[in-house]
Amino acid sequence: MSFEMPKYTHPNFKSEVFNNAPDAKYEIVDVDAVAPENYHAMSIFPEYFKVEGKWVLAEETRMDCVPRLNDEGKIEIVEFRNLRVGDKVIVGRTEDASEGIYLYAKGFEEEEEVEEAFAFRGARSRETSQTMDYDNLFELLKHEKENGYVVWVMGPAAVFSKGARDSLTKLINAGYVDAFLGGNAVATHDLEAGVYNTALGQDIYTQSSIRNGHYHHLDLLNKARRYGSVEKLIEEENITSGLIYSCVKNNVPIVLGGSIRDDGPLPIVIPNVYDAQERMRDEVRKATTVICMATQLHTIATGNMTPSFRMVDGEVRPVYFYTIDTSEFAVNKLKDRGSLSVRTMISNAQDFLQRLADNLE
Incomplete structure (x- = not known):
């Protein structure tokens, strides 16, 4: 057995749902360490943001942090306490591209195996073979x-x-x-x-x-x-x-x-x-x-x-x-x-x- 790195597949950004999506919106931070209302909170999964018509991957994500748009059009992920007045924080609570925000959890998924409808020991326990x-x-x-x-x-x-x-x-x-x-x-x-x-x-x-x-x-x-x-x-x-x-x-x-x-x-x-x-x-x-x-x-x-x-x-x-x-x-x-x-x-x-x-x- 040798290790093989799983291949990642990006979303198909040529599809209608992505082409018709608006740019992600942002609000300006007006109090240090306080995010604007309706801020977007990050997950552990890949998330894309539409910036000036292009979908941009937040290359580094951390759960429960917020996306900040920098002057180069890149998405930075920061903790609430590190926000400063003037920062541009992406807002929006949807993740289906409708607000220019798309969460993608299936990039590494391979073809699913057909599982038996009834089978023993489906969960992980101390009896599970390791x-x-x-x-x-x-x-x-x-x-x-x-x-x-x-x-x-x-x-x-x-x-x-x-x-x-x-x-x-x-x-x-x-x-x-x-x-x-x-x-x-x-x-x-x-x-x-x-x-x-x-x-x-x-x-x-x-x-x-x-x-x-x-x-x-x-x-x-x-x-x-x-x-x-x-x-x-x-x-x-x-x-x-x-x-x-x-x-x-x-x-x-x-x-x-x-x-x-x-x-x-x-x-x-x-x-x-x-x-x-x-x-x-x-x-x-x-x-x-x-x-x-x-x-x-x-x-x-x-x-x-x-x-x-x-x-x-x-x-x-x-x-x-x-x-x-x-x-x-x-x-x-x-x-x-x-x-x-x-x-x-x-x-x-x-x-x-x-x-x-x-x-x-």
């Missing part, structure tokens, strides 16, 4: 290593076991991780493992609770803050494996968003939520594949800013989005977004990461 899912993911990641940008979003479970942490080290060193998004906890416990061989005070191999182990993550945070940087912590404490060490070593961008319950936090954590969101968006804007694992909140946050497509070298391609968790509810929650390319897999972090590392080495 053999083909893994095979497809192996081939996708091999392709993306050379041609794409793979963003990983991970929770602490990714580093709670030696097997998972060692597998992450292999995957990062082998070039399968282009950016890492998460929170304070996953980085803290990864570095705790690097210094004390524990995560939340438990040995990452034996899972035995160490005497006074509940101090370890706090001691780790204290050390990091005394050194002033994660890089200095790694150097002074001789950390030679794990998620953060491998990212630093391989110049993989790390974006850690702060939360209300953080201990410490690490010096690398971004305390302002909007600054963190902007940094996350910087990486998501480049993403062609996103893999979210064992962190429901960060998964949903990343999913809400990730479009279903990306423009690469003038061509439209899908963005592949994977959610991996032990809970059916957790993996299916994001799928409710209706994305073209969300794949759900039910697995614990260790099994998933080890299977990837073993097959991609």
